[in-house]
Amino acid sequence: MATEPTVTPSSDVAELEQEPSAAAELFGDRIELARQFTRALAEHGEERGLIGPLEVPRLWTRHILNSAIAAPLFPAGGTVGDVGSGAGLPGLVLAIARPDIRWVLIEPMERRVAWLEEQVEALGLDNVIVERARAEDAGRYEGVLDAVTARAVSALRTLLPWTAPLVRDGGELILLKGSGAPAEIEAAAKAIRKYKLSDVRVEVLGEGVLGEETRVVRATVRG
Secondary structure: OOOOOOOOOOHHHHHOOOOOOHHHHHHHHHHHHHHHHHHHHHHHOOOOOOOOOOOHHHHHHHHHHHHHOOHHHOOOOOEEEEEOOOOOOOHHHHHHHOOOOEEEEEEOOHHHHHHHHHHHHHHOOOOEEEEEOOHHHOHHHOOOEEEEEEEOOOOHHHHHHHHHHHEEEEEEEEEEEOOOHHHHHHHOHHHHHHOOEEEEEEEEEOOOOOOOOEEEEEEEEOO
16 A cells, blocks of 8 residues: 655744634634734745744744734724735734725835735735835825834834825824833824824733733824
């Protein structure tokens, strides 16, 4: 009797951390899409320069769920931009979790745009547009988006001039940040005044749900 060939998984796949129980709660009936995207990022992310060599063993915890926990914050039926989408964190993760929202992934680097477009097709996401542009050159979205997000792009004082102009009057910035978020708000005081942001605050998400909490800087944009 012929034996089945042995398939040895790549080292990256073998190192992928076990899916946390919170994943199914956060993604619901979209969990299989989240798993597919996470596997793809684990298999190809490092070789394509999307994630660092130490990220695969904490991919679920540090990146996927860190992004997904913010999904309920975004307006139902709206159009949301993700500035500097890169590997799709948080944009593709949020597009999986919130199919009721139209997502515009704004990314200037060609190789990252190629990755995003491949994943949109592979995952069958019909609620995503990939826009190759720098945020400051994405003029056709200026003042029209219901919200804009970004993750691990730049300090807040640099990020606000890229993101705030894209948001409509009364729309919101929902920016994923680290533990230094309060200090970033203080350092960005001038930009906050310039772009007429109100109700600027830090919200901590995932307490008791995630191993690593997510901090989000939220602000309303007034034209």
